[in-house]
Amino acid sequence: MATDRDTVLEAAVGVLSRRPTAHLDEIARAAGISRATLHRLFPGRDALIREVGLLGLRRFAAALDTATVEDGDAEAALRRLVDAAVPDAALCAFLAGENQLYDDDSINDLWEVQISRLHALFLRGQQQGVFRIELSAAWLSEAFFDLVAGVGWSIQDGRLAPRDAAFSLAELFLGGALRRPPAPEPGPATPTPSETDMP
Amino acid sequence: MATDRDTVLEAAVGVLSRRPTAHLDEIARAAGISRATLHRLFPGRDALIREVGLLGLRRFAAALDTATVEDGDAEAALRRLVDAAVPDAALCAFLAGENQLYDDDSINDLWEVQISRLHALFLRGQQQGVFRIELSAAWLSEAFFDLVAGVGWSIQDGRLAPRDAAFSLAELFLGGALRRPPAPEPGPATPTPSETDMP
DNA sequence: TAATTCTGAGACGTCCACGTCTCAGATGAC
DNA sequence: GTCATCTGAGACGTGGACGTCTCAGAATTA
Numbered sequence: 001m002a003t004d005r006d007t008v009l010e011a012a013v014g015v016l017s018r019r020p021t022a023h024l025d026e027i028a029r030a031a032g033i034s035r036a037t038l039h040r041l042f043p044g045r046d047a048l049i050r051e052v053g054l055l056g057l058r059r060f061a062a063a064l065d066t067a068t069v070e071d072g073d074a075e076a077a078l079r080r081l082v083d084a085a086v087p088d089a090a091l092c093a094f095l096a097g098e099n100q101l102y103d104d105d106s107i108n109d110l111w112e113v114q115i116s117r118l119h120a121l122f123l124r125g126q127q128q129g130v131f132r133i134e135l136s137a138a139w140l141s142e143a144f145f146d147l148v149a150g151v152g153w154s155i156q157d158g159r160l161a162p163r164d165a166a167f168s169l170a171e172l173f174l175g176g177a178l179r180r181p182p183a184p185e186p187g188p189a190t191p192t193p194s195e196t197d198m199p
Numbered sequence: 200m201a202t203d204r205d206t207v208l209e210a211a212v213g214v215l216s217r218r219p220t221a222h223l224d225e226i227a228r229a230a231g232i233s234r235a236t237l238h239r240l241f242p243g244r245d246a247l248i249r250e251v252g253l254l255g256l257r258r259f260a261a262a263l264d265t266a267t268v269e270d271g272d273a274e275a276a277l278r279r280l281v282d283a284a285v286p287d288a289a290l291c292a293f294l295a296g297e298n299q300l301y302d303d304d305s306i307n308d309l310w311e312v313q314i315s316r317l318h319a320l321f322l323r324g325q326q327q328g329v330f331r332i333e334l335s336a337a338w339l340s341e342a343f344f345d346l347v348a349g350v351g352w353s354i355q356d357g358r359l360a361p362r363d364a365a366f367s368l369a370e371l372f373l374g375g376a377l378r379r380p381p382a383p384e385p386g387p388a389t390p391t392p393s394e395t396d397m398p
Numbered sequence: 399t400a401a402t403t404c405t406g407a408g409a410c411g412t413c414c415a416c417g418t419c420t421c422a423g424a425t426g427a428c
Numbered sequence: 429g430t431c432a433t434c435t436g437a438g439a440c441g442t443g444g445a446c447g448t449c450t451c452a453g454a455a456t457t458a
Contacts, residue, residue: 006349020219023445034406039447065346096352097296098217132370138358139367147342153295154341168338171331175375222415233436238417 005041008033009055010090012048014156017094024048050104056091057110063088064117074125075178078144081121082170089152089165096149115141122177132179140177147173204240207232208254209289213355216293223247249303255290256309263316266373273324274377277343280320281369288351295348306371313333314340321376331378338375346372 005060011031015022024045028038042048067080125131131140151169155159160168214221223244223305226235266279284291296360321339324330328338350368353359359367
């Protein structure tokens with residue numbers, strides 16, 4: 001039973017990120033509460049969707065804060081951001097799927113702010129000579145966010161181990177974004193060699 | 200006016216990929232037809248959504264075919280796939296957002312087939328020593344598809360030039376996926392140095 | 399124990415998107 | 429020209445999700 005709002009919102013994300021048209025019954029059941037209690041917490045469906053989006057944006061903004069993306073070396077900042085954002089990847093997956101959904105200006109503004117911070121990070125990295133300049137900062141921002149969303153989907157569907165998420169995201173993205181690709185690292189604590197998938 | 204089914208479906212994708220709960224009125228308007236004609240082409244909303252998904256899967260399967268991803272060097276195969284898939288990136292964006300939507304087994308099976316082909320490509324590339332083995336083939340498949348979807352979204356929103364799409368996708372993804380990253384290439388016909396974004 | 403608060407289950411009415419139908423006008427074939 | 433075919437606009441009924449309400453039972457507190 002999840003009575004506090006954020007817990008319910010996270011349960012809602014688990015359903016809405018894959019089935020945006022899910023009924024309130026289903027969302028309530030996923031949260032382990034009744035439809036009545038769901039209505040007590042959120043006035044209606046629109047309010048619920050809105051708060052889910054707000055929670056995602058607040059979490060992503062918090063990840064940008066804790067990673068202090070505005071400071072220091074761009075590569076190190078991005079690695080910090082990966083670690084900070086991966087725990088909330090599911091929320092980012094929801095945002096990626098319908099970031100144009102809201103008529104609300106306050107949400108769109110908040111969204112723009114976070115994207116701008118991400119864009120600035122890549123722009124700074126390009127100026128520092130860390131990130132490739134053949135790829136526009138806008139594309140790097142979009143691709144990074146999409147990969148975070150992909151991490152969220154993969155974990156939800158059980159196709160990616162949560163422990164491997166940050167490593168997989170950082171290695172794949174930085175490999176393509178860095179101007180001087182680093183030598184392949186030895187791997188995470190629990191390496192996932194795909195040979196084990198072989199018959 | 201778009202009377203043939205595929206054209207209507209592509210117009211529907213443009214709306215549904217960003218607003219999955221869009222009304223049929225809106226979809227019809229986006230396709231330049233009336234709601235009555237939309238109902239003449241597709242029995243109902245479920246049928247429309249289903250056909251959109253089927254079109255996306257057929258297009259992606261066709262891209263895998265034309266790229267002959269089962270043949271030859273894995274890196275070259277992936278580059279061919281990029282070129283073949285980018286034109287239908289918008290459809291992939293729709294699939295990425297709600298690939299678990301369908302109760303229909305025929306669609307899920309078709310989906311699994313294509314994902315398996317992608318997975319096999321990465322597995323073969325890893326065996327060839329082309330792709331990194333620290334990243335699982337499953338994650339590479341997911342990430343590739345998510346980036347294709349990201350290309351679709353970016354183009355739709357005008358954040359990525361269609362001419363740069365294939366280059367941006369291939370360079371970013373292969374940079375992170377290849378075992379021996381290639382030296383940075385000079386760039387596409389219309390390079391997009393992000394310095395031009397600077398104030 | 400007794401009182402208070404909160405929740406779940408269910409019933410009920412409302413509203414809106416959907417599906418269907420009709421008909422006038424446009425388009426095209428002959 | 430005539431006829432056939434197709435489309436758009438609009439009206440209409442329906443279904444189902446949604447929002448509200450009530451009430452019994454559980455959980456918490458004193």
